[in-house]
Amino acid sequence: MLKSIIDKYRYFLLFTVSLCLSVIVFFSYAYPEGDETVFGFLKRYEVELSAPVKGRITRNGIPVLGMEVVRELSYGGYDKGEPIIDYALTDTNGEFSFNEVKVKSNAPGNIFGQDARLRQEIYIKKDLDEIKDGEDKYYWLWFISKNWTSVPYLNQYLMQLNADLQNKELQYEVDLTQFGLRSSQPIASICYWEGELFSVYYGEDLEEITSFDNLKD
């Protein structure tokens, strides 16, 4: 029955399908970019959840072996913001690394999805006896909540997650204006970095730090 219908309307069906296809092809060529394309809302963007990560953990200057480092990546426009969690162990030199993670999402082209937050959290769990009153239960190597756009300037710091567990947690604010993003992107980390676009703040009152030497107890 179905076969006879298909046979009967074969050319009509073929014609319809090819017409649809050519319309789609036409529009996708006619409006390759931009927001107001007919199929713009269907466009899938490649979102870099994390660039490659590398770092080295020490305690009082001595490399820490076998320490578990956790990377949690989540993006509001992917899998309902459910985190992707990876683990890495430090080697004899205290070094660890993670691969890059990229996903596809159409949220960046969505009027209500374009501000979905991308969070990169890289941390080491503290032992229970290490948690002092009112302190975080993690050593934060990297915490950022940002726009979906990949910023190579920030990614270079993901390759330098070198920290001593005695370091103080700092709040960095990065001026991303030249990349079309906010002028004060916060990052929390116990790594000590200097960068031309970085300002560094410490403590309850977030006082600006000019030298890491002052942070020693």
Add this chain to the structure above:
Amino acid sequence: MSVIAPNIASLLALLAYDIKNPSGKILPDRRVKKHFKFSTDDVQQASSGGFFWRETTGFLLIGQGHSQQHKGDHVIAIRGTNTLADAVTDITAHSKSNDSGSLVHTGFQTTFESFRDGLATYLDKPEVLNSTGIIHCVGHSLGGALATLVANWVKTTYNKTVYLYTFGCPRVGYKDFAIKSSARIDKVYRCVHGSDPVPKVPVWPFCHVHINGSEYVPVREQGLSPKAHSMETAPGYVHTTNYEQWDDMYSQVAGSMYQRVVLNYENRLQTTYSSHWADKIAAALMTLIIDGGGTGLIAAIQAGGTTIATAYDLMARFVCDLANTVGFEEQLKGLLGHMIVFAGKPAITVIKYTFSFIKWVFNITLGRLNNQARNAMKNV
């Protein structure tokens, strides 16, 4: 005890997006931290504390003021949600009575009701209840719409000083709601980009708060583009509102629906797809109906809680009847001509005065306005 500066208010609206994520850490900008503390800074408190709702009801972030300017104040930052986005552009969506009996959008009211009791638990705490500080309600996009409902409810229920700050906020309710909440809420800072399409939906009979139409417009560019709605990517509300004072930002009184506008058919090709023309065309439709003796119809629609689709059907019927009345032809032709160009079909030059044609023109006009948003939303 003072107004939150625009640069801080927009950072708060952006920060609200962070609470969608199940992770406990919140990292505000230091300029925000200087004024407000969020208990989620401490992860343990957040998971046991009662004022941070995640995933299931995760819309609110509440902060306590500690700076000289904001000591004793509380800030409620609210995020929007993609699921509400469909509701906003659905012209057949119903409106619903809110707590004080005025008609507001069902989608907003239902979402608000889902976290209202949780918010009440926070506001009922003695230290909050007895404080004389200001309650600041902040939100971007659909979060702005929810912030408007929160502000109205806090004022009605707790009679505290309430300030409302919204960025790219859609219209929330009917005229009655807009009038009453404008009178209740102590200060309203409604900030929009000229080319942001979201503040243009839902269309009339929905109205903005404040009812007098005052709005802050840091970017006045014309033409509607979804990009203009973003908090962070250019133009980006966090960049354009980088002012210490609201007075430093350009403000205006938006074109009122109720100003008198008559459009001349010959000038229709000047129409552009922009917020300016969206307002002008709406005002022209209103003028035509009032001129034709339809004030009763308008009042009935505003009070009746019909859907937008029904409201525009009723208006199409009325306007169609008017076409047969001597003296209204030119005015109607001008209006329909401008609508057709606004909807992006300038090639259509034949105007028919049948109900089906008029209804079609109304549909394509509303359709284009809703289109970007609706299309954009389909896949999330």
